[in-house]
Amino acid sequence: MRIEPDIKLDFKDVLIRPKRSTLRSRSEVTVVRDYKFRNSGQKWSGVPIIASNMDHTGTIAMAKALAEHKLATALDKFISLEDWQALNEKVLPYTFVSAGSNKDDFEKISAILKKVNIPGICLDIANGYSKHFTDLVKKVRETFPNKIIMAGNVVTGEMVEELIISGADIVKVGIGPGSVCTTRVKTGVGYPQLSAIIECADSAHGLKGHVCADGGCVVPGDVAKAFAAGADFVMLGGMFAGHDEASGEIFEVDDRQYKRFYGMSSAEAMHKHHGKVEEYRSSEGRSVNVPYRGPVENTILDILGGIRSACTYVGADHFKYLSKCTTFIRVTQQWNEIYAHNQTNKDNAR
Ligand code: 5GP
Secondary structure (H helix, E strand, O other): OOOOOOOOOOHHHEEEOOOOOOOOOHHHOEOOEEEEOOOOOOEEEEEEEEEOOOOOOOOHHHHHHHHOOOEEEEEOOOOOHHHHHOOOOOOHHHEEEEEOOOHHHHHHHHHHHHHOOOOEEEEEOOOOOOHHHHHHHHHHHHHOOOOEEEEEEEOOHHHHHHHHHOOOOEEEEOOOOOOOEOHHHHHOOOOOHHHHHHHHHHHHHHOOOEEEEEOOOOOHHHHHHHHHOOOOEEEEOHHHOOOOOOOOOOEEEOOEEEEEEEOOOEHHHHHHHHOOOOOOOOOOEOEEEEEOOOOOHHHHHHHHHHHHHHHHHHOOOEHHHHHHHOOEEEOOOOOOOOOHHHOOHHHHOO
16 A cells, blocks of 8 residues: 555635736637647547536537537437437537447447547546556547547546557546546545646647546536646536436426436436446446526536636636646635525526
8 A cells, every 4th residue: 555645636726826917808718729639630629618428418409509609519328320310510520429338339339430420439438447448449449540539537647648549539537526426435536636637638748649627517617727727628517417408307396496417327327228236336426406507508608708717817818828827826715605505596697
């Protein structure tokens, strides 16, 4: 056993220090970024925020709404070929098709990619450290040399390097930070997300690879901090939950409206997709009722407004410079919570 003495940080442990800036308005900040990927050689242009490939958020409706603002969606792996074929050229450039590590998933994405022009593949398993995952990344890269491959999840530099060398263009970073994740509680395993992003981005960028910070953002400021820490993409589950475009019906409890949101390793997801929770595994996700939040449009604008504003505070005229312009300061308090429980939905309206 060994203990690493450095303290690792989360979003809540830091703030971005303001700096002198010549920018006059947030509207001067561009939020679209252009990328060229290391292994596929593909180019992609858009707002590098991705809805998570969870049942609730990786929906067709979400993909359509986010694509209007050039944000991407990793559609959940249960979307059918027919539904994929119904998407048009306005939406498809902002999509990833998802797969886990089983053989059926590989066959399914192969069939979809034969028929539909999707730029990216999201290879997603809870523990990206296993040797069979690296082998899967290699196999998918050999089969689809021109597709953007995003693979994860991991939280340490050496594994980011391994996945990039094996063929991933973007490595997904995050073990345990998610809003409906219970991995840290069930297994004791995890890594504070801000430090994971900083360390993984450093490893990826050294190889001309990219990283996607996945999980743990709960307010627009966290998304800004993830980019400031060096993330090239940020994946969001909980921040897109509860909207019209997320799956599930609206229901009422004590006169308040909710939607159901569950982790993809929760007992609810395992029952839905596999009929049971296997005896050898525990569920590592929870199910929650999230307040119904109307159309996702307001949330998108709120997040993009927050990023633009963060850029103006540090003098970054394009948000690709946000990370270069950022100095984080360690803090003991994030915000003044005195009226946190008095807030009404009206206060959040645009
Ligand atoms: P959020 O943005 O909600 O904080 O985090 C979303 C991320 O949580 C997803 O993209 C995925 O990586 C992770 N996640 C989703 N479901 C589960 C789950 O059941 N267990 C765990 N450990 N992580 C999950």
